[in-house]
Amino acid sequence: MTRGAALGIWEFVVGDDWRVALGVVVMLGATAVVAALGLPAWWLSPIATIAILYLSVRRAGADPRRVG
Amino acid sequence: MSGPQLSLAISVFLACAVEAVEAFTIVLAVGSARKWSSALLGVGVATVVLGVVIAALGPALTVLPIEVLRLVVGGLLLVFGLQWLRKAILRAGGAKALHDEMATFEEETAAAEGATLSEGIDSYSFAISFKAVLLEGLEVAFIVLTFGANQDDVPLAAFAAVLAVLAVVAAGLLARAPLARVPENSMKFVVGVLLTTFGVFWGAEGAGASWPGGDAALPVLATLIAAASWLMVRGLRGDRSRLALGSASG
Numbered sequence: 001m002t003r004g005a006a007l008g009i010w011e012f013v014v015g016d017d018w019r020v021a022l023g024v025v026v027m028l029g030a031t032a033v034v035a036a037l038g039l040p041a042w043w044l045s046p047i048a049t050i051a052i053l054y055l056s057v058r059r060a061g062a063d064p065r066r067v068g
Numbered sequence: 069m070s071g072p073q074l075s076l077a078i079s080v081f082l083a084c085a086v087e088a089v090e091a092f093t094i095v096l097a098v099g100s101a102r103k104w105s106s107a108l109l110g111v112g113v114a115t116v117v118l119g120v121v122i123a124a125l126g127p128a129l130t131v132l133p134i135e136v137l138r139l140v141v142g143g144l145l146l147v148f149g150l151q152w153l154r155k156a157i158l159r160a161g162g163a164k165a166l167h168d169e170m171a172t173f174e175e176e177t178a179a180a181e182g183a184t185l186s187e188g189i190d191s192y193s194f195a196i197s198f199k200a201v202l203l204e205g206l207e208v209a210f211i212v213l214t215f216g217a218n219q220d221d222v223p224l225a226a227f228a229a230v231l232a233v234l235a236v237v238a239a240g241l242l243a244r245a246p247l248a249r250v251p252e253n254s255m256k257f258v259v260g261v262l263l264t265t266f267g268v269f270w271g272a273e274g275a276g277a278s279w280p281g282g283d284a285a286l287p288v289l290a291t292l293i294a295a296a297s298w299l300m301v302r303g304l305r306g307d308r309s310r311l312a313l314g315s316a317s318g
Contacts, residue, residue: 012207012210014147015151016151024267027271028143031271031277035276036276041276042277044277049146052150053296053300057154057157060163061304
């Protein structure tokens with residue numbers, strides 16, 4: 001039951017490409033580090049988000065079985 | 069109504085309308101093929117469960133410090149939005165089949181007609197309707213809670229969601245058929261762009277970044293993400309054309 005619920009939550013939030021979730025976590029961590037250093041950090045998220053999306057789309061486009 | 073409030077209402081309305089169309093198709097198929105009373109009972113129970121989830125988690129989320137809320141919820145919204153947007157790009161680029169309500173209706177009707185009909189409450193009709201409304205509704209509840217909590221306006225988000233459901237049900241009752249003419253794939257693309265935009269905006273703010281121009285950065289971000297997504301669609305279409313040309317000449 002617990003395992004089933006955990007899998008359901010994973011599937012609901014993370015979906016079929018865990019690399020996207022990992023990329024978002026790394027991106028937000030990097031933004032926090034840059035902001036903590038007192039440097040402008042706003043530019044990082046849009047660029048990284050588009051890069052994450054592009055890589056995920058290319059992977060799925062090359063192998064449509066990856067898409068649920 | 070302020071710009072961010074309007075964006076919140078539009079995002080929630082569109083996301084909810086798309087999910088409501090999908091749930092409506094399944095309930096219509098099960099209700100028509102089997103027993104309306106049991107299908108509607110499934111819808112009612114799922115709606116109550118969703119209402120309890122929103123009522124329980126909404127106030128809990130708004131208690132969190134705004135920076136923590138924006139970081140966690142922005143990150144979740146971003147992961148969620150990128151899933152929507154990726155599928156929408158793949159559909160628009162021809163790498164994934166378009167969502168077809170009529171095909172879904174026919175599949176669900178065939179499956180419903182094949183199962184044995186129970187006396188009293190028909191467990192099949194109840195279970196399929198309950199599951200459809202709960203699963204599609206959970207996505208809506210997630211969007212209502214994340215948008216509502218971040219803007220400190222859960223009631224507005226919930227109102228937009230209810231309005232979308234009422235609009236879809238009214239359109240469905242008038243049409244008495246699956247809402248196949250709703251531009252669902254385009255709506256999913258727009259919702260994907262909006263979820264990703266708000267996810268980037270709130271996630272970065274929660275991580276300590278300050279946006280130049282504050283809320284005015286939102287439309288710029290949305291335009292940037294929409295343009296990048298459109299270029300990805302063009303790229304996929306180009307790849308598929310080259311593949312088709314290659315196999316035709318090879």
